Amino acid sequence: MSEIATNRKAHRDYHILEKVEAGMELKGTEVKSVRLGHINIGDAFARVERGQCFLYGCDIQPYVKASHEQHEARRTRRLLLHKNEIMRLWAASQQKGQSLVALRAYWKNRRVKIEIGVGKGKTKGDQRQDLKKKAEMREAQRELARFNDRGKK
Template identity: 70%
Template sequence: MTDEIATNRKALRDFHILERYEAGVELRGTEVKSIRLGKLNISDAFARVERGQVWLYNMDVQIYEKASFSQHEPRRTRRLLLHKREILKLFAHTQQKGLALPVLRAYWKESRVKIEIGVGKGKTKGDQREDLKEKAVKRETQKVVSSFNRKHG
């Protein structure tokens, strides 16, 4: 059971994704309740490897309104839970020039919040234009195929 919570379409637009990793997130109780209500924004979120651990920055979890006395900071840094081998791979990737770790999506997996991070190489404006052209061509061919199938199908 994997239910999508949020996707980062901006990251897919701005980066060529070379590899993908699934990571757990260290959360507080009010954060989980707020995420269950859908109050999560990962559009600017990214990860960094620091001191042998992977940290998540700029993930915005809105405040849970019904919390009694303890509340969480909406944009605090959160630790990502990965295997040591994966952390070492990510550290090696981040040492290369031009590679970043954007957050691609957040989802539920067996009542746990998981984050998919990618190793991304930044796209240039020309690359983004090429992607738009390919998308337009694909859309046009799909229209032609569907109209042909309607007439002859």
């Protein structure tokens, strides 16, 4: 699995409760553009409508060398999931405060896959706590490295 794109804001803004792997229905020029790395899922989210799951806000730039047919960059794309997965995601998205967020896009067996996470929104206090915890861990790692360096001399 080689990673194509990640949504770095997702883990900052949401507590990820569950992750699901989904295929993406793409046109030919979209696949070629994804191969070149022209994909952005920073604002992407999923929604279940009429028994199918769709991805909104995924930006795949047009393929420059396309001859006659070009795709729309921010079109709605259908996600390929089993019916029971779709129903589970629909039930999760109906709960208050939970949404379906695109976490990362990657290649798996020559197919583009996208990881969808069921996220519960973080408050500002939660975000501050995460930053504080991260800073404390970083400082502890520095102290540990300093301690280990002193022992080698």
